[in-house]
């Protein structure tokens with residue numbers, strides 16, 4: 001588990017940047033405010049960061065430009081290849097995933113990710129959150145942006161608002177991957193010892209999740 005969606009990213013790597021910039025009608029709403037979402041993660045981050053699911057390096061590049069120390073983790077060789085072409089040579093992007101990864105030889109003040117956390121099942125999410133506390137300095141935080149839903153009814157209503165014939169990939173994706181309910185993420189963070197847990201909505205799908213240890 002955890003790496004089960006990698007074939008999606010093998011096939012998506014070349015087009016991914018076009019899609020996040022509005023090139024695919026089906027994903028317009030998912031990636032609405034993409035630049036603002038990444039910028040907000042940067043502004044909420046401290047000085048030393050572990051980033052899960054670097055993808056094509058869009059968040060990584062912004063963190064580096066803002067002067068942060070970044071330890072990037074990305075399981076897809078194809079996504080990593082696109083990222084490495086864009087990023088300065090000194091930036092570390094290692095093969096790993098949210099459950100199994102090498103860590104930098106120092107504690108960091110922030111763990112970040114964008115559009116990644118939903119690749120873990122809810123049980124896997126809860127387990128990794130317990131491990132993440134040990135990577136952070138006292139007062140360190142998690143800043144994750146990802147799709148989540150308030151309730152089963154809200155999820156069904158939102159998915160139902162996209163006609164199947166026009167949005168087949170989006171609907172497949174939303175029903176296949178492990179998009180959590182807000183309460184599941186809140187409980188997982190609380191059980192792992194995080195405080196000051198906050199959620200702010202960035203578009204119809206994506207929420208900024210913040211929590212401090």
Ligand SMILES: C[S@@+](CC[C@H](N)C(=O)[O-])C[C@H]1O[C@@H](n2cnc3c(N)ncnc32)[C@H](O)[C@@H]1O
Nearest residue numbers: 002009053054055076079097098114115116119
């Ligand atoms: C939708 S892309 C997001 C990329 C980038 N963070 C962004 O905001 O554009 C999801 C990324 O997560 C990676 N990924 C998939 N499963 C993962 C896992 N279990 N742990 C870490 N990354 C994963 C994929 O390979 C892909 O690069």
